[in-house]
Amino acid sequence: MKKRLLNGMIGVMILLCACGSKQKVSEVGFENEGNIYDISDVVLPVDTEYVVKSICMGKDSIYIHADVFNDDIMEDTIYKASLDLEKIEELPLKKDDQYIDNFTCDNEGNIYFLGCDDNGNIMLSKSENTGDIIWSVPVELDEEGSIIQSMEVVEREEIILDCEEDFLLYDIETGAERGSVSSFSKESDCSEGMLKKTKDGDICYIENIGKKKKLYQFDSNQNVFVEKDVALDNFDLGNGLFTGMTYDFYVYDQKEICGFNIGDKELTHICDFRASDIYVAYIEYICEADDGKILMMCNGESDLNSLTCLTPSDGKDIHAKQTITIGTDGVPESLSKQVAKFNKANTKYKIKIVDYSNNENIEADYITGTAKLGLDMAKGQGPDIIVLGDTIPLEDYSEKGALEPLDSYFSADKEINMSDYLSNIIDMTKVDGKIYSIIPSYTINTCVAAKNAVGSEKVTLVNYEEKCLENGIDPKVGMGLMTRASADDLFSVSGEYVDYKNGTCNFESDQFMTFLEFVKGLPSYEDFDDIDYEKFEDYYRQKKALLKEEMIGSFDQYQAIIKGYFGSEIVFNGYPTSNGGESFVSSDLQIAMNASCAHKDGAWEFMKSFLLDDYQSNLEQEFPISKNVLEELADRALEKPYEIDEDGEKVEIEKKWYVGSVAVEIGELSKEEVDCLVKVIKEATEYSGYNFEISNIISEEAEAYYEEQKSAEEVAEIIQSRVSLYLSENR
Secondary structure (H helix, E strand, C coil): CCCECCCCCHHHHHHHHHHHCCCCCCCCCCCCCCCCEEEEECCCCCCCCEEEEEEEECCCEEEEEEEEEECCEEEEEEEEEECCCCCEEEECCCCCCCCCCEEEECCCCCEEEEEECCCCCEEEEEECCCCCEEEEEECCCCCCCCCCCEEEEECCCEEEEECCCCEEEEECCCCCEEEECECCCCCCCCCEEEEEECCCCCEEEEEEECCEEEEEEEECCCCEEEEECCCCCCCCCCCCCEECCCCCEEEECCCEEEEECCCCCCCEEEEECCCCCCCCCEEEEEEECHHHCEEEEEECCCCCEEEEEEEECCCHHHHCCEEEEEEECCCCHHHHHHHHHHHHHCCCEEEEEEECCCHHHCCCCCCCHHHHHHHHHHCCCCCCEEEECCCCCHHHHHHCCCECCCHHHHHHCCCCCHHHECHHHHHCCEECCEECCECCEEEEEEEEEEHHHHCCCCCCCCCHHHHHHHCCCCHHHCCCCCCCCCCHHHHHCCCCCEECCCCEECCCCHHHHHHHHHHHCCCCHHHHCCCCHHHHCCCCCCCCCCCEEEEECCHHHHHHHHHHHHCCCEEECCEECCCCEECEEECCCEEEEECCCCCHHHHHHHHHCCCCHHHHCCCCCCEECEHHHHHHHHHHHCCCCEEECCCCCEEECCCEEEECCEEEECCCCCHHHHHHHHHHHHHCCCECCCCHHHHHHHHHHHHHHHCCCCCHHHHHHHHHHHHHHHHHHCC
C-alpha cells in the first residue's frame, strides 16, 4: 500500500484495550422507529415551469407564492390551497407591475405583501382573497440599505414589519403608518432575529445570538415587546422557525422535524427523515395541513426547491426490510442522500445511519466519536459499514481483522470493472495488496503559487523565506492565512517523522528542526484579529502572499483560483516539506465493511452504489474516482459553461464564483490548464491522515519554542520522548 500519512492510533488503541475497559459509554442512538412519513410532490395547477418562493398559513387555507415562467417572462403568482391539499387554485392578484418580495396573510384570507413600484419605492399592500387590492402604501425606511426581514399580522389590528433597526406598525384597515414599537432595542447588531406568530396568534420576536436566545412577546395594548422567561437555549433555531397549529413552532435539521410550545423544555419529535427514507438538505418553509400532513418547501434529492407533502405512515414496508447499519463520526450530506436513494430502491435491505458524533450519546466527554466507534468494533457491536475519516486508521483496523477484504466482491460483480477507476486512488485503499475500502470521491489538498513567482522550482521549508523575499513578500504572511495553530496539514504531509509500522519516531532530526523554525515564522492566531478578510483575498494577485492552501474539488474552483486569486498562471507546489512539496488526497467518505457484518451482500450493494455513474456523474465539489466521468469533466472544462435544453442542444449559461466580494466569471480552461490538474489528480499517491494525540503533543511542546522559552533542541527532545511513549503504549 502507498504510504498513508500520520494515521490516527486511537482506533487501534481502543481495539487493543476494550475488552478490559470498565468505562461505561451509552449506546449510540438510532433513528426513531416511529414518526415515519411518506413524501409526495405537490404540483401547482400550471402548465409551464415555476419556482416556489414562499408559503404562509391562514386559518382555513395555505397560500403559496411562486414565480411562474410564461414566454420567458417571470410572473409573481399566489395560489390558495385547502388545508387537506386536495384543492389548489390561482388567486388572481391585481397588483399591477409590483413584484412580491415578502408576503403573509390573516385568518380572514386577506393577503399582505411587500413589493416595489415602477420608481423603486417599497410598497406594502393588502389584497382580499378575491385578488382585489384594498390599499397600497409606501414604506419609509430610516436608513439607506436597510431591509425588511419579516412581517406578521396582529389580527384585526395592525401589521408589524421587522426593519433590522426597529419595528414599524401599519393599520390593518387603512394601511396608515402607526409609528414604531417602543421600549425595545435589539441586543446586538450580530443577532439573528425573527418575527413569528404562535398557534394562538401571539406575535413573538425570537432573538438568536449564538447559543443565547431570547423571546419577546408583543403587547398591542401597550405597543411594546415584553421579554418572556422561557427556555430556548437548548433548541437549535439556526435552520429556521415555523408557525404550527398543533405546536407553536416547528424546527428541523437533516435528521428530523420537531415541534415545541413556548415554555417546553424539550422538543417533540415529529418526522424522522432517516427512518422515513427521506433526504432533505434544506427547508425553506413548513406548514401544518389537515390529518397530520406537513407541507414543506424544501431542497432535496433534486437540489432544487420543491413543494412536497409529508403524510404519516405506519412504515410497514420499511420495517419489513433487513437492517444494515453504517457508522460515521458526523454525517456527510452525500451519505444521507445516498442512503435515502438506496432505501427507496431496495426491497430487501434498509441502511440505518449511526452517528457517533452525537455527544448526547457519550457519557465521558473525552471519549470522541471515533473512539466510541473503535470500542463498539472491539466488542463485536460495531456497525456493518464504517465511514473512515482521516482519524480512523484503515491499516490498523484491517490488520486486526476488523475489516472485510473487498477484492472478491469487485471480481464477482458484473457491474463493476476495476479498470474503470483511478488506480492511484484504489491503491490508497489497499493494505498488503488487498482492498479494504472504497474512496468514491475526493479533493486534492495542496498549495498553489503564481508561476511567475516560483518558476519550476519547488518551495520547500528550507527555501521558503528566500522565495518570499525574492518576490518582496513578508514571510510571515507568505502562506496566506495559515497560522501556527492551523499548520497541522504541514505536519501531516511530513511523514518522515513517524514510522507507525515499527512504532518509532524521529523528532530530533535536522528536518524537524527546520519544520519548527518554519512554523515559528507564521503569525499567531491573535495576529489576525483585526484583519480585513476581503482585502486579504487580493494578496496573491498583488504578490503579497506566496503559497495558497487549497482543497480543490472541481474544475470551476480551479478556474476561480487562477482567475480570481492569482490572475495569472499557477503551479501546484504542494505543502512544503524539507526537500520538496507534497499534495495529497482527502475524502470524508471512505467506506469499509465490518468483517462481522451479517448481511455482506447487502452491504456491498450499498457500497458499490457510490461507484456507479448515477453517483459519480452528480458530484459537485469533489472529483470522481471514475476515469470516464473525470475525462468528461475535463472535456467540459474546455468549453464555456452550458446546459442541455429540452431539445438536447447546448445552451451557454452564465456561471460565477466569488472571491471575496469580486465575482469571477467562469469560462473555459486551456488544454494545458486542464491537463495540469488531471496530472496532479492521477499522480497523487498520499492519502491524508491526522493523529490528534501526536499533533496535540507537538502543539503543546512547540509553543515554548515559539515563545522563546526553550530551544528547538529542547522541545524536540521532549516531543521525541512523549511520542515514543505514546507509540509504545498503543502498538
